[in-house]
Amino acid sequence: MVTAVSYSNFRKSLKAHMRQVNEDADMLLVTNTDPADNVVVMSAADYESLMETIRIYQNPYLHSKVLRGLDLAQQGNAAARDLIDADGHSEQ
Structure with missing residues (x-):
């Protein structure tokens, strides 16, 4: 649930918020006082994650790939894999 705070209280305690x-x-x-001036504040990391989710959702190829992966996992056809870093080495 999103917490709400008035602009004046937000300004007074900006660092804490x-x-x-x-x-x-x-x-x-x-x-x-004017609801048209309301804003939502979120962390930069959460914003980047949200934007990446939107990019994947809007890309038909990536979106269908994610859905196929979810279907496979729900059917029990998933396997653990090592991640590969940018240099091509497995991460342990």
């Missing part, structure tokens, strides 16, 4: 957003991995709704 920024820390809260990063530590809790949650978003913060900053409200103003």
